[in-house]
Amino acid sequence: MAGYNLEAIEAAPLKEDVDIVIPTIRSLDFLEQWRPFLKHYHLIIVQDGDPSINIRVPEGYDYELYNRNDINRILGPRANCISYKDGGCRCFGFMVSKKKYIYTIDDDCFVANDPSGKEINVIAQHIKNLETPSTPHYFNTLYDPFRDGTDFVRGYPFSLREGVTTAISHGLWLNIPDYDAPTQLVKPRERNIRYVDAVMTIPKGVLYPMCGMNLAFNRELIGPAMYFGLMGEGQPISRYDDMWAGWAAKVVCDHLGFGVKTGLPYVWHSKASNPFVNLKKEHKGLHWQEDMVPFFQNLRLSKESDTAAKCYMELSNMTKEKLTEVDPYFEKLADAMVAWIEAWEELNPPVDGKDVKAR
Numbered sequence: 001m002a003g004y005n006l007e008a009i010e011a012a013p014l015k016e017d018v019d020i021v022i023p024t025i026r027s028l029d030f031l032e033q034w035r036p037f038l039k040h041y042h043l044i045i046v047q048d049g050d051p052s053i054n055i056r057v058p059e060g061y062d063y064e065l066y067n068r069n070d071i072n073r074i075l076g077p078r079a080n081c082i083s084y085k086d087g088g089c090r091c092f093g094f095m096v097s098k099k100k101y102i103y104t105i106d107d108d109c110f111v112a113n114d115p116s117g118k119e120i121n122v123i124a125q126h127i128k129n130l131e132t133p134s135t136p137h138y139f140n141t142l143y144d145p146f147r148d149g150t151d152f153v154r155g156y157p158f159s160l161r162e163g164v165t166t167a168i169s170h171g172l173w174l175n176i177p178d179y180d181a182p183t184q185l186v187k188p189r190e191r192n193i194r195y196v197d198a199v200m201t202i203p204k205g206v207l208y209p210m211c212g213m214n215l216a217f218n219r220e221l222i223g224p225a226m227y228f229g230l231m232g233e234g235q236p237i238s239r240y241d242d243m244w245a246g247w248a249a250k251v252v253c254d255h256l257g258f259g260v261k262t263g264l265p266y267v268w269h270s271k272a273s274n275p276f277v278n279l280k281k282e283h284k285g286l287h288w289q290e291d292m293v294p295f296f297q298n299l300r301l302s303k304e305s306d307t308a309a310k311c312y313m314e315l316s317n318m319t320k321e322k323l324t325e326v327d328p329y330f331e332k333l334a335d336a337m338v339a340w341i342e343a344w345e346e347l348n349p350p351v352d353g354k355d356v357k358a359r
């Protein structure tokens, strides 16, 4: 089996094919530490909050920066689909990018070290995750069979060993774990010190809680489904931006025949947000997730939905039909999902009429 060895990877793989999207309402000083790994990449900074505040971008980075005025100018009335005062605003960066791959990272995440003490090149690992197949149809007990030094185990059907194209690579975090507010409140000092040297495919038909902190994806395959919802100021819910995107994108990946991986690489998550503030922001989500998850688990997309955009439009109808009984908010969210796709297609017209179809 063709393996790969991270050592052999250049310091900035596919630098012309990757945009780094950073939502920020704080500061970009964290980029100083990332310079060895990110200096060759183009940054798309989505500045949340007061647009009159000037955010300093460290010297030497190639970037574009969008604040709320820019979002309103570019999207017009559809700008209302982009969250305000929530990290979910980052998805605007996904929309304006023209690259094949997106890597998105929070501004309180730093370079982590592996157990040998070596600094982790998150982009190199995410690119390898995205450029090697996923195995959603049958679980490989030695995890990612495409890594050096491992393979498919005995009993793994050869008919399934080709795998499927990978659309999403979900990285993890050392130090401050991505816990919800209740868990943060009861375990304020818990730190994630466990480095698990594994990359796994999330099986077809299984959902997962996607965290936007250290996340990469193939924009051409799944971009339209990576809408981080309508959260933050003026909305009844916040901090479920990445969860909504993760559930929606997983059902779309399953339907279109793409794979989702989780595990390596790790970042070092440095800031614990205030659990009391978080509880206020996410408390409706704690209730609604008991309805949202079964909604995504039970839905079936039609075969006519053969692109991520078509799947997402169908998902919008299903959201309006099935979740509005949970709360009227979901009708607003369903409309925002339509606005998102319309804006996406306006900014990203399919190349020669083709859109990426199901595999």
Ligand SMILES: O=c1ccn([C@@H]2O[C@H](COP(=O)(O)OP(=O)(O)O[C@H]3OC[C@H](O)[C@H](O)[C@H]3O)[C@@H](O)[C@H]2O)c(=O)[nH]1
Residues within 6 Å of the ligand: 022, 023, 024, 025, 026, 047, 048, 049, 084, 085, 086, 087, 088, 089, 105, 106, 107, 108, 178, 211, 212, 213, 232, 239, 240, 241, 242, 271, 272, 273
């Ligand atoms: O109003 C806001 C709040 C935050 N941001 C930016 O979003 C990034 C995450 O913010 P933060 O580090 O404060 O949140 P965490 O609790 O650590 O993150 C988790 O929950 C929220 C997100 O879904 C996040 O991805 C999760 O990991 C950071 O870059 C802030 O500057 C914002 O733009 N607007």
Ligand SMILES: [Mn+2]
Residues within 6 Å of the ligand: 106, 108, 269, 271, 272, 273
């Ligand atoms: Mn954080």
